[in-house]
Structures are given as structure tokens and as C-alpha cells.
Amino acid sequence: MKFWRTPLDHDQIVIPLGQITIIAARCKGCGVCETYCPRHVLSMSAEFNAKGYHIPQVTDQAVCVACGLCQIMCPEFAIYVTEVN
Amino acid sequence: MTAKGPLCGEFFINGDEACAEAAISAGCRFFAGYPITPATEIAERMAERMPHVGGTYIQMEDELASMNAVLGAAWGGAKAMTATSGPGFSLMMENLGLGIITETPCVVVDVQRGGPSTGLPTLVGQGDMMQARWGSHGPYEIIALCPTSPQEMFDLTIEAFNLSEKYRTPALLMADEAVGHMTERVVIPPAESLQLYPRRKPTVPPDQYRPFEGGANGVPAMACAGEGYHLHVTGLTHDERGYPVTTDPAVQERLVHRLIDKIRNNRADIVRVESDGLQDADVVVVAYGITARVATWPIEMARAEGIKVGWLKLITAWPFPEDLIRQLAGRIQAFVVPEINYGQIALEVERCAGGRARTILVPHAGGDLHEPHVVLEAIREAVQVSNIKSQMSIKT
Amino acid sequence: METNGSASVKDREAAADDQSHPLDHLLRQDRLPHIWCSGCGLGTALNCFLNALIKSGLDPDKVAVVSGIGCSGRVAGYVAMDSFHTTHGRAIPFATGLKLANPRLKVVVFSGDGDLIAIGGNHFIHAARRNMDMTVVCVNNFTYGMTGGQVGPTTPTDARTSTSPTGNRDHPFNLAYLAAASGASYVARWTTLHVRRLERSLTEALLKPGFSFVEVISPCPTLYGRLNKQKTGLDQMQYYKEQSIIRHGADPRQADIALNGQIVVGKFVDLDKPSYLELQKG
Numbered sequence: 001m002k003f004w005r006t007p008l009d010h011d012q013i014v015i016p017l018g019q020i021t022i023i024a025a026r027c028k029g030c031g032v033c034e035t036y037c038p039r040h041v042l043s044m045s046a047e048f049n050a051k052g053y054h055i056p057q058v059t060d061q062a063v064c065v066a067c068g069l070c071q072i073m074c075p076e077f078a079i080y081v082t083e084v085n
Numbered sequence: 086m087t088a089k090g091p092l093c094g095e096f097f098i099n100g101d102e103a104c105a106e107a108a109i110s111a112g113c114r115f116f117a118g119y120p121i122t123p124a125t126e127i128a129e130r131m132a133e134r135m136p137h138v139g140g141t142y143i144q145m146e147d148e149l150a151s152m153n154a155v156l157g158a159a160w161g162g163a164k165a166m167t168a169t170s171g172p173g174f175s176l177m178m179e180n181l182g183l184g185i186i187t188e189t190p191c192v193v194v195d196v197q198r199g200g201p202s203t204g205l206p207t208l209v210g211q212g213d214m215m216q217a218r219w220g221s222h223g224p225y226e227i228i229a230l231c232p233t234s235p236q237e238m239f240d241l242t243i244e245a246f247n248l249s250e251k252y253r254t255p256a257l258l259m260a261d262e263a264v265g266h267m268t269e270r271v272v273i274p275p276a277e278s279l280q281l282y283p284r285r286k287p288t289v290p291p292d293q294y295r296p297f298e299g300g301a302n303g304v305p306a307m308a309c310a311g312e313g314y315h316l317h318v319t320g321l322t323h324d325e326r327g328y329p330v331t332t333d334p335a336v337q338e339r340l341v342h343r344l345i346d347k348i349r350n351n352r353a354d355i356v357r358v359e360s361d362g363l364q365d366a367d368v369v370v371v372a373y374g375i376t377a378r379v380a381t382w383p384i385e386m387a388r389a390e391g392i393k394v395g396w397l398k399l400i401t402a403w404p405f406p407e408d409l410i411r412q413l414a415g416r417i418q419a420f421v422v423p424e425i426n427y428g429q430i431a432l433e434v435e436r437c438a439g440g441r442a443r444t445i446l447v448p449h450a451g452g453d454l455h456e457p458h459v460v461l462e463a464i465r466e467a468v469q470v471s472n473i474k475s476q477m478s479i480k481t
Numbered sequence: 482m483e484t485n486g487s488a489s490v491k492d493r494e495a496a497a498d499d500q501s502h503p504l505d506h507l508l509r510q511d512r513l514p515h516i517w518c519s520g521c522g523l524g525t526a527l528n529c530f531l532n533a534l535i536k537s538g539l540d541p542d543k544v545a546v547v548s549g550i551g552c553s554g555r556v557a558g559y560v561a562m563d564s565f566h567t568t569h570g571r572a573i574p575f576a577t578g579l580k581l582a583n584p585r586l587k588v589v590v591f592s593g594d595g596d597l598i599a600i601g602g603n604h605f606i607h608a609a610r611r612n613m614d615m616t617v618v619c620v621n622n623f624t625y626g627m628t629g630g631q632v633g634p635t636t637p638t639d640a641r642t643s644t645s646p647t648g649n650r651d652h653p654f655n656l657a658y659l660a661a662a663s664g665a666s667y668v669a670r671w672t673t674l675h676v677r678r679l680e681r682s683l684t685e686a687l688l689k690p691g692f693s694f695v696e697v698i699s700p701c702p703t704l705y706g707r708l709n710k711q712k713t714g715l716d717q718m719q720y721y722k723e724q725s726i727i728r729h730g731a732d733p734r735q736a737d738i739a740l741n742g743q744i745v746v747g748k749f750v751d752l753d754k755p756s757y758l759e760l761q762k763g
Contacts, residue, residue, distance in 0.1 A: 023502060025514070026513055026514045028514065028518070028519035028520075029519055030519045030520040030713075030714050030715070031520075031713075031714075031715055032520075032525075032714065032715065032718065035715055035718075051514075053519065069676070071503070072525075072528055072529060072532060072676045072677070072680065073525055073528070073673075073676050074524070074525070074528065075517065075520075075521060075522065075523065075524025075525045075527075075528065075673075075714075076513075076514055076515070076524055077502045077504055077505070077508065077513065077524065077528065078502075078514075080502050080503055114582075115578065115581065115582050117574075117577075117578060141581045141582070141761075143577070143581060145574060145577075145607075146603055146604065146607040147603060149570075149571060149574070149604075150571070150573075150574035150577075150603075150604050150607070151574075153567065153568070153571040153574035153575040153577075153578065154574045154575065154577050154578030154581075155578060156567075156575055156578065157547070157565070157574065157575035157576060157577060157578025157579035157580075157582070158578035158579065158581060158582035159578075159582070160565065160578075160579055160582075161578065161579045161580070161581070161582025161583035161586065162582055162583055163582035163583075165578065165582070179568055180568055180571060183567060183568050183571075309583075310545045310563040310565075310579060310583060310586055311542065311543050311545070311563065311583050311585060311586045313542045314563070315542075315561055315562055315563060316563050316564070316565075317509070317557065317558060317564050317565075317566070318564070318565045318566065319557070319558065319565075319566035320566060320567060320568055321566065328509075328512065328558065329558060329566070
């Protein structure tokens with residue numbers, strides 16, 4: 001992460017890292033997770049699931065901070081994040 | 086009123102009051118209702134007495150809410166009741182159907198009055214009998230009892246609770262204003278001495294429980310909310326788990342067939358009549374509610390004239406005693422059916438008589454009771470040999 | 482088998498059995514995926530509700546969910562708690578009986594704008610008047626979705642629906658105002674965009690005695706959205722993002738929603754007044 005000024009507690013704060021799990025069978029390709037991810041971790045893939053929906057894929061795993069917004073916004077209970085450290 | 090529990094003893098009370106006391110004796114601890122003449126006294130008595138026994142009285146904003154609150158309370162584990170008359174009964178129809186398909190035990194009292202529509206709020210009628218059977222939409226069976234006195238208002242309310250629990254269905258008490266507002270001696274036995282049918286609970290753990298799978302007599306065990314069974318109860322057609330299945334006619338067939346068989350196959354247990362003089366009768370008077378009492382005097386007079394006339398009182402109007410009527414039709418001349426409507430139970434009698442005996446309807450639009458001589462004339466006419474057996478005739 | 486989403490779709494679908502969403506224990510997984518359309522906000526509303534339920538600390542075995550008829554009414558079928566899918570408009574009186582017969586239950590009514598406010602309107606205002614002990618979540622998508630997108634009591638003026646093809650002439654109810662005026666002790670409104678705040682309001686509502694009401698403005702892409710030039714859930718959420726304004730404690734009278742107009746959200750009412758059950762003890 002780039003800072004214009006190093007925060008005083010920089011060495012104490014650990015920025016979380018999240019791991020995304022996508023339950024492909026449940027996804028309906030609404031795109032809410034991709035649109036509202038603040039770190040732009042996800043993008044809708046070209047592939048389809050069994051129901052014919054484009055599902056999201058993780059394009060930038062390293063910047064996911066496990067904020068959980070995709071998990072709580074997803075109407076299908078098809079995506080969740082677990083914090084890894 | 087100083088009693089703090091169910092009553093016990095001899096009382097001089099009216100039918101409505103007896104009905105409320107019976108509910109309390111039967112263990113009813115939830116009443117939701119709306120004021121309507123001539124059933125208001127039931128609500129008023131319950132408002133006073135429910136707190137005495139730790140129960141809940143709530144006056145809802147309309148009869149639709151009352152019926153639904155009763156269903157909700159039943160699923161909360163309580164024995165629940167509501168009481169109304171014709172106009173309110175009409176409002177309850179949709180949710181009576183919800184009670185039937187969800188197999189919810191509860192009691193609905195209809196103290197019938199003159200109809201149709203607003204009609205005669207303070208005077209007797211018996212015009213809701215077919216509505217009791219078919220008022221809600223869709224195919225179903227129903228249990229309906231008809232009291233003829235305040236004592237029977239008490240006894241049959243207990244019976245209604247028992248049947249509703251035993252068969253997991255709403256049970257109707259089809260009273261009428263004459264019986265509801267009549268004040269007579271009512272003997273109330275101690276509540277502990279009453280034979281009450283307890284709600285049958287599941288004996289298996291939640292993952293094995295099928296809330297809509299019929300037991301031995303077609304009736305499922307009933308878990309209630311908050312018992313850890315994670316029920317799903319829906320008014321949609323559902324499978325044995327309770328999950329809606331709205332695209333498979335086979336599931337519809339299984340469910341509806343079981344609901345209907347649940348009542349029809351147990352007719353021997355449910356159907357009750359009281360009778361006198363049927364064994365050598367040429368004419369049988371079939372009546373229910375207050376009219377069953379009214380009919381006893383013309384029958385006495387007819388017997389004094391030498392006519393062999395039997396008296397058949399329907400305690401359960403639904404299921405209708407088809408087998409008995411069919412059997413009688415084989416050996417009698419005619420049925421005489423006095424009722425305070427223009428032919429409802431008479432249609433059932435005619436149907437079951439199958440053209441082998443005449444059916445003579447003695448109608449009355451409502452507002453007061455039949456004059457005895459009108460019924461007597463119908464009996465005299467009935468005993469004459471006639472070739473017109475297949476058509477119901479109406480005594481005017 | 483966990484996957485970071487970069488395995489092939491087929492592999493991920495095959496691994497579905499091993500994947501367990503944190504809310505799966507509160508859902509009837511054998512009923513998922515649910516019937517709601519892609520982009521519908523009901524799933525999000527339910528997601529926030531289940532999170533709120535966990536945060537509230539209530540025992541799910543003692544929670545009963547009652548719903549009516551409509552897309553929102555289907556919520557009852559997806560929660561792994563005692564749930565009751567009742568007739569149109571009658572969830573609230575059913576919930577009343579359920580709660581009064583067993584006061585230890587926490588009863589939640591989850592239904593839609595047409596079900597709760599049109600046919601169920603009378604029951605809504607009376608339950609609020611009584612401050613009946615229940616939480617009512619109204620998912621407001623401005624239409625009757627299940628039956629094909631007809632006009633409803635919350636449809637904004639001039640909106641097009643299948644039964645107002647030239648534009649709705651009626652003025653809609655302002656649900657927050659209606660609930661507050663009827664006597665609710667807790668009234669909040671959020672959209673499905675405001676997930677964290679919605680979750681917090683739902684947690685408060687669940688723990689509040691008396692009648693607590695949370696209105697959730699939600700997209701209906703297939704019908705309302707399509708007929709009003711906001712075809713996808715994302716389009717409608719973009720509208721919420723641009724037009725919603727948080728005003729805690731606002732006077733609900735000032736919170737009408739015009740077509741594509743401002744949506745005032747927030748917690749409007751949070752009163753300490755005796756609930757129905759508390760009053761009965763007196």
C-alpha cells in the first residue's frame with residue numbers, strides 16, 4: 001500500500017487479507033459484488049454456470065481486505081470471504 | 086363474576102355464555118374475536134374470563150384478523166377459538182381454508198342469524214349450513230356441530246375442541262341465535278372430569294419429523310413453534326415436509342386426498358345423531374339446531390294421529406350422515422326437513438335419498454321459528470303414498 | 482474444497498457441496514438457489530436480516546418468521562426457523578396470535594408492500610397502534626412483483642406498471658409516516674444498498690419491545706425496473722446511491738418518495754413506550 005505520509009502506527013496495524021469463495025451454483029450474475037467491491041477484487045467472467053449466468057471471478061486476490069461487503073450484499077448467498085493472515 | 090378457574094355446577098345461563106365456559110373448561114386459552122350480534126356475548130364473556138384462567142382475549146380489528154390470530158395462536162401451542170355470525174363467517178372463509186390445508190386445530194363458532202347479508206342481526210336463521218360445508222374455495226371436508234340448547238352449546242363446544250385436536254382441523258359450531266340467546270339450565274361438570282383429547286405431539290427428533298405426513302388415521306402429529314422443530318407451514322400445496330410444491334399434480338393429489346380421507350374415513354367416529362322412533366317409521370323428520378326442538382311437538386301430534394313418524398336430530402351436520410339417510414330411504418315414505426332457510430340440509434337429504442323416498446322441505450326465511458302446524462301438515466302430506474319420489478317438494 | 486474463484490466453473494460447481502456460506506445454518510439449503518430474480522433485492526434484505534439475527538443474540542429456535550403472499554412472502558420458505566407462509570395480507574394478525582399464545586417467541590413478519598399495506602393495511606395500522614410485540618420488515622419494491630408488476634399502494638406517482646400503463650395517477654403511502662402515525666415504537670427506512678446500516682437497524686428492531694418497523698427499499702428489475710427504465714438491479718441501486726440521503730430522526734412526513742426522487746433513509750422513530758404485552762400486565 002502506498003502512503004503519502006507514513007502513519008505513526010504503521011508497523012502495528014495489519015491490513016487484513018481476505019480469501020473469496022464463490023458458490024457458483026447459486027450465483028445469478030447480478031454483478032452487485034463486482035460493482036460494489038471497494039478494492040475491485042472481482043470481475044464478471046466470460047464463463048457460465050449451469051443455469052447460464054455469468055459468475056464473478058477473483059482477478060486481484062492480493063488486495064482483498066475482507067471487508068465483507070460482497071458477502072452481505074450478495075442476494076444469492078453465493079459469495080463469502082474468510083480472513084487469512 | 087368471581088370464579089377464577091373453569092366453572093363447575095348448575096347455572097342458569099344463555100347459550101353464548103355456556104359456549105364460552107365450555108371453551109374454558111376444554112382448555113381454550115386464546116380467543117380473538119370481533120363484536121357481532123348475536124355472538125357478541127361469547128366475546129364479552131371471554132374478555133372477562135380469559136384473564137381468570139391465564140388466557141388471552143384480544144379484540145381484533147375485523148373477522149379476518151380474528152381467524153388468522155386464532156390460527157397463529159394454535160401454532161403457538163394454544164387451544165384457540167373465535168365466534169361470529171353470518172357476515173363475519175363470510176369474512177373468515179379464506180382463512181378457514183388456510184386452517185384446513187395447514188391442519189390447524191381450532192374452533193369457529195357461527196351463531197347464525199337471518200340472512201343473507203346484514204339480514205336480521207337479532208333474530209334466528211339457519212342459512213349458513215351449506216356455507217359451513219363449502220364456504221371456502223377448493224376441495225375439502227369439514228366438521229360442523231349443531232347445538233339445540235344452551236346445555237348442548239356447552240357439550241358440543243367441548244366436542245368441537247376434541248374433534249379439532251383429534252383430526253387436526255378447524256371444527257365449526259353451527260349454532261343459531263335462538264339457542265345462543267336462550268337462557269336455560271346448564272350443568273357444568275368439573276373440568277378435570279371432562280374427556281379432553283390432547284394435541285398429539287411428535288415422538289421423533291426434528292430431522293426425522295414430517296409435519297404433514299399422516300399417522301395411522303391420516304392425521305399428522307403436530308409440533309408447534311418454539312419447540313425446535315423448525316417447521317415450515319404454508320397455505321400453498323405442500324409435501325410431507327411442509328415445503329411448497331406448486332408444479333406437481335401428484336403432490337396436490339396426495340395432499341388433498343389425505344385431507345379429505347382424514348375426515349371421510351373416520352366418519353364412524355365423527356358423525357353423531359340423536360333419534361327417536363326410527364325403527365318402524367314411515368316418515369322421518371330430519372332437523373338440527375333449534376328446529377330439532379321445534380319439531381318434537383308436531384311429531385307428538387302426528388303420532389297421536391297414528392302416523393309413524395321418526396325424529397332424527399343431526400348433532401354433526403358435517404360430515405353429513407349419508408349412510409343413515411340412504412339406509413332409511415330404503416324403507417320409509419318420505420323425509421320431512423324443516424329448516425330456517427330455503428333448503429340446504431334438505432338438499433343433502435334429497436341427494437342421499439336417491440329418489441327412493443320423498444324429501445319435503447319445510448322452509449322458513451328466518452326471524453322466528455316454524456309454526457308447529459306447518460310441520461304437522463308436511464308430515465301428513467309425507468305419509469301419503471306418492472309417485473313423485475325423486476323431486477324434492479317444498480311445503481309452503 | 483475452497484476455491485479462490487479462479488478454478489473452472491465446472492470444478493467450482495462440483496465442489497459446491499463442500500462450500501458452506503456462513504449463513505447456511507440459518508437457511509434451508511435444500512431450497513437454494515431461491516426463486517428471486519437476478520438483481521432482486523430480497524436476497525440482500527434477507528442476508529442483512531440473518532446477520533442482524535446473529536448479532537442480536539436471539540435464539541433462532543425461538544424465532545418465528547411469518548410472511549404473506551408475494552415475492553417477499555417467499556422469505557419464510559428459505560429460513561431454517563419456524564416459519565409460516567400465510568394468506569395475502571394476514572401475516573400480521575397470524576403473528577399476533579402466535580406471539581400472544583407463546584410470548585417467549587420472537588415473532589418477525591417479513592413481507593412486501595402490497596401484502597402488508599394494501600390488503601394487509603388494516604392489520605398493519607392496528608398492530609402498530611397496539612404497539613404489538615413484533616418486528617415487521619417491509620420489503621418495498623413499489624409494485625406487486627409476483628403477479629406481474631401491478632400498481633400498488635407505494636408505487637410512486639407517474640410510475641408505469643402493468644395496471645397503470647399510462648402512469649400511476651395515485652399518491653403513494655409513505656410507509657415510515659404511516660407506521661409512525663399509527664404508533665410504532667421503532668421506524669427505520671433503508672435501501673438494499675445500505676447493507677451495514679440496514680443490518681444495524683434490523684438488530685435494533687429485533688431487540689426492541691413493541692412494534693418495530695423497518696422499510697427496505699429494494700429493486701425489482703424484472704417488472705418495476707424494466708417498466709420504469711431501470712432494467713437491472715444495479716441500475717436501481719445506482720439510483721439509490723445518487724438519491725438517498727441519510728437523515729436520522731427526520732420527520733417521516735418529509736420523507737415521501739417521488740418517482741426517481743429523493744429517498745430519505747435513516748432511523749426516524751425510536752421511542753420508549755410500553756408494548757402491548759407490557760400493557761397487559763397492568
